[in-house]
Amino acid sequence: MYSPSTLAGNRLFVYEVAGLNQNDNTDSLDYSIRQSGSVFFTVPYSRMNQEMRRITRLGGRIVSIKPFNGIAPVATVSSASTPQPIAQSSPVPEQTKKKAMTQAKEKTDIPVNIYRPNQPFIGKCIENYALVDEGGIGIVQHVTFDLSGSDLRYLEGQSIGIIPPGTDANGKPHKLRLYSIASTRHGDKLDDKTVSLCVRQLEYQHPETKETVYGVCSTHLCNVEVGADVAITGPVGKEMLLPGDEDATIIMMATGTGIAPFRAFLWRMFKEQHEDYKFKGLAWLIFGVPKTANILYQEELEKIAAEFPDNFRLTYAISREQQNPQGGRMYIQHRVAEHADEIWNLLQSPKTHAYMCGLKGMEDGIDDAISGAAAKNGADWSVYQKQLKKEHRWHVETY
Numbered sequence: 216m217y218s219p220s221t222l223a224g225n226r227l228f229v230y231e232v233a234g235l236n237q238n239d240n241t242d243s244l245d246y247s248i249r250q251s252g253s254v255f256f257t258v259p260y261s262r263m264n265q266e267m268r269r270i271t272r273l274g275g276r277i278v279s280i281k282p283f284n285g286i287a288p289v290a291t292v293s294s295a296s297t298p299q300p301i302a303q304s305s306p307v308p309e310q311t312k313k314k315a316m317t318q319a320k321e322k323t324d325i326p327v328n329i330y331r332p333n334q335p336f337i338g339k340c341i342e343n344y345a346l347v348d349e350g351g352i353g354i355v356q357h358v359t360f361d362l363s364g365s366d367l368r369y370l371e372g373q374s375i376g377i378i379p380p381g382t383d384a385n386g387k388p389h390k391l392r393l394y395s396i397a398s399t400r401h402g403d404k405l406d407d408k409t410v411s412l413c414v415r416q417l418e419y420q421h422p423e424t425k426e427t428v429y430g431v432c433s434t435h436l437c438n439v440e441v442g443a444d445v446a447i448t449g450p451v452g453k454e455m456l457l458p459g460d461e462d463a464t465i466i467m468m469a470t471g472t473g474i475a476p477f478r479a480f481l482w483r484m485f486k487e488q489h490e491d492y493k494f495k496g497l498a499w500l501i502f503g504v505p506k507t508a509n510i511l512y513q514e515e516l517e518k519i520a521a522e523f524p525d526n527f528r529l530t531y532a533i534s535r536e537q538q539n540p541q542g543g544r545m546y547i548q549h550r551v552a553e554h555a556d557e558i559w560n561l562l563q564s565p566k567t568h569a570y571m572c573g574l575k576g577m578e579d580g581i582d583d584a585i586s587g588a589a590a591k592n593g594a595d596w597s598v599y600q601k602q603l604k605k606e607h608r609w610h611v612e613t614y
């Protein structure tokens with residue numbers, strides 16, 4: 216299996232910085248430390264934003280950012296002091312920079328079933344890494360497939376089908392399983408040529424034999440090796456699409472791998488640059504997991520929250536570590552109940568969309584939680600929710 220430490224996480228970049236304030240010792244010197252006036256820092260990819268903020272704080276100006284072994288700069292920063300968010304200054308592939316990421320056309324053109332089960336696209340796995348930290352429960356992997364040579368394209372919020380190899384108990388080829396897409400339409404490499412999934416290995420005890428049973432497709436995906444072929448169908452789904460409105464309020468309620476479509480939303484909102492989609496609204500993720508070690512994509516989520524405090528709110532419900540007001544485990548519905556009045560108020564705006572994704576069991580608890588706030592305002596939640604669904608503002612994908 217592919218190592219959990221990602222290539223991106225290990226990449227190093229050299230920052231050339233001019234105009235840095237020096238320390239007490241060097242400030243007293245009457246000559247510059249380097250003749251060019253620049254200083255150079257080697258920074259891992261994961262710390263790029265932090266380093267940019269530090270440089271700005273010190274009054275520095277980033278002249279260029281090059282890969283550690285780089286020849287050409289991957290970014291040249293012309294503005295004197297404004298730190299650029301990582302999506303702007305990270306090494307965006309050349310073809311992506313040239314290609315405008317238009318949304319208007321794609322909005323009206325929802326791709327579906329480009330590849331059908333009788334003729335799936337065979338993509339190669341190019342990345343497979345663990346998302347659950349040590350001490351966490353179960354196995355969840357982030358898996359990426361190369362779509363080069365295919366016509367497969369998709370939008371945030373859609374799913375793809377995966378056909379596991381081999382045959383079922385009746386000797387018939389396995390049926391496809393659906394997985395929510397965890398990458399934006401541009402893919403994790405921003406070259407429009409990959410698709411990523413967030414897959415939990417299904418594991419349960421056989422009700423009669425009590426033997427441990429592992430799910431066929433989820434086990435196949437969690438163990439797929441880099442370079443291996445995978446049969447892909449789709450895309451499918453129109454329920455979980457993200458509105459094009461840049462001022463929208465997007466409430467996202469996820470449990471476990473239900474984070475997948477929201478990762479795509481958040482990457483589109485905050486990590487990518489688009490000509491015609493510059494998110495200025497409010498995105499609020501309420502994320503339920505059993506333990507801190509199970510917070511999928513934790514580092515990236517918290518980085519977005521730190522960088523965009525006015526536009527992104529991150530709320531966890533960590534069931535085995537936090538308590539609800541009654542002293543029991545803190546599940547997502549308890550967090551929703553805690554914020555129900557606020558959610559209710561937000562839902563009054565036509566610009567608000569609420570999304571729910573993950574375990575099937577989460578729906579009733581969330582309905583109960585919001586119905587209390589609705590009742591306080593003299594409304595019947597089931598009636599109101601129907602209206603929201605009609606307006607395509609209440610989106611549910613549970614499995």
Ligand SMILES: Cc1cc2nc3c(=O)[nH]c(=O)nc-3n(C[C@H](O)[C@H](O)[C@H](O)COP(=O)(O)OP(=O)(O)OC[C@H]3O[C@@H](n4cnc5c(N)ncnc54)[C@H](O)[C@@H]3O)c2cc1C
Nearest residue numbers: 392393394395413414415417419430431432433472475614
């Ligand atoms: C729209 C959609 C999106 C989805 N997105 C994702 C995603 O992003 N990530 C993800 O990991 N999954 C996702 N799923 C679930 C995924 O499609 C598969 O259902 C899941 O991976 C299990 O498939 P499998 O082949 O591993 O299990 P299978 O081998 O097909 O086993 C599943 C079967 O095992 C039995 N079973 C399961 N649990 C128990 C139990 N506790 N006791 C007794 N029997 C049991 C049931 O008969 C069940 O039908 C999604 C599903 C849908 C419909």
